[in-house]
Amino acid sequence: MNTVTRPRILVVGAGFAGVECVRRLERKLAPDEADVTLVTPFSYQLYLPLLPQVASGVLTPQSVALSLRRSKKYRTRILPGAAIGVDLKAKVCVVRTINDTVVDEPYDYIVLTPGSVTRTFDIPGLTEHAFGMKTLAEAAYIRDHVITQLDLADACDDPVERAARLQFVVVGGGYAGTETAACLQRLTHAAVQRYPRIDPGLIKWHLIDIAPRLMPELGEKLGRSAQEILRRRGIDVSLGVSIEKAGAEEVTFTDGRVVPTHTLIWTAGVVASPLIGTLGAETVRGRLAVTAEMTVPGHDGVFALGDAAAVPDLAKDESGAVCPPTAQHAMRQGKKVAENVIATLRGETLTPYVHRDLGLVVDLGGKDAVSKPLGVELRGVPAQAVARGYHWSALRTNVAKTRVMTNWLLNAVGGDDFVRTGFQAHRSGRLKEFEHTDAYLTPEELRARVEGGAGESS
Ligand SMILES: Cc1cc2nc3c(=O)[nH]c(=O)nc-3n(C[C@H](O)[C@H](O)[C@H](O)COP(=O)(O)OP(=O)(O)OC[C@H]3O[C@@H](n4cnc5c(N)ncnc54)[C@H](O)[C@@H]3O)c2cc1C
Helix, strand or coil, rough: CCCCHHHHHECCCHHHHHHHHHHHHHHHHCCCCEEEEEEECCEECCCCCHHHHHHCCCCCCHHEEEEEECCCCCCCCEEEEEEEEEEECCCEEEEECCCCEEEECCCEEEEECCEECCCCCCCCCCHHCCCCCCCCHHHHHHHHHHHHHHHHHCCCHHHHHHHCCEEEEECCCCHHHHHHHHHHHHHHHHHHCCCCCCCCHCCCEEEEEEECCHHHHHHHHHHHHHHHHHHHCEEEECCCCCCCECCEEEEEECCEEEECCCEEECCCCCEEEEHHHHHHCCECCCCCCCCCEEEECCCCCECCHHHHEEEEECCCCCCCEEECCCHHHHHHHHHHHHHHHHHHHHCCCCCCCCCCCCEEEEEECCCEEEEEHHHHHHHHHHHHHHHHHHHHHHHHCHHHHHHHHHHHHHHHHHCCCCCCCCCCCCCCCCCHHCCCCCCCCCCHHHHHHHHHHCCCCC
16 A cells, blocks of 8 residues: 555654654554654653652663563654654644754644643742753753862862752752752762762752642652651642742742852753644643643544643543643553543544542652552551552563663662763753754744745755
């Protein structure tokens, strides 16, 4: 059969949702039933929940980057690039390829899973000075940056500069921020043994959040346990506090404190990918409004899910509840959306997404953890076993499982050598640089391009 006559399914984004969707399409669709294309800037699926362990050096970057090409049923065409706009009327997705060529990719069915980017606010200096924790490059950069601060503090004789280099601020008391602060504090605590000129008492980690509690999803008792673990480790937790302004060498908190520091890590939530804004479709708090079947109302053949979409949470009793932006939901939505795409192709009935949350696991490094699987509150080693067991079993390939397990064992036995690679020493490493939030077309640019039949450009 001529490939041109086959329906074209375009999946945008190779994260938890996109990869699960593609894998199921590959398994369930006959080869001549449809062509599947995946638009992705990277050739791997990033296992984001383990990113704090990459930043702290417990895992190597490669172990959480799962190859997209390792699959027995692999037959998807991978288009290496990022979607920068989607014209839902013309059914065209505009893609900037990794060699900077802009191409139009027509489709019959599109599955939008571009995930989310770090949410920022209009705080002076924030985007210029804060680091994010959403990409592999950011995690690797932060690790190098933190070790750089130790190296520079060790080499310098100015007590003021030394103190500033040894203070670190993490904003965001959700699981991403809490795990990041906890894992990096362990890194500096262990690394300082190798720096005899540094007084360990000068190292200070701050974790702040505007909310009154850390990780409210954990419930009050478990949240307090997590806070207690952090306090015991010397992390200064400040709740009801945010950032007033950020500078290159100091951060001002909203409670008036001015903290001299060269390290501000911003993990205060996420917003849907800016790609969603190019569609001109309805959104719910920035996420694309979709039905429980993950279709976009009023647009045939358009599906969206994961962090980028507001998928109704039918397992909750409250009306208007949407699924939280978690990997747990994204993976399961990915499988369900593949079934619904196939049902649409075959003229069958679509089914809604329903999943009851399984709970939360929070790895604070070493033997410290809190977990709430299926509502059961766990602390310490049992919580850590559940946290690591859960992530390990959720890794998609056996090679990734082996790499992660080997890294954990190696780290437990041999520790870390705190090597500063210097690969990215001349990059600013700040939010905009790694998350490319300004790469998208405006709706007007998109219309002009598609109506003008631009085809390919650089
Ligand atoms: C530090 C951290 C810890 C976390 N811990 C947990 C946890 O313990 N448990 C949990 O359930 N969840 C956790 N999460 C949340 C979870 O990772 C996300 O909810 C999940 O990744 C969402 O899946 P997704 O497929 O929607 O997006 P992602 O997995 O982020 O995938 C989006 C993909 O789209 C690609 N992309 C982006 N823009 C474009 C574009 N324009 N064109 C093409 N491709 C694009 C990206 O490169 C990426 O591959 C954590 C998140 C972070 C940051």
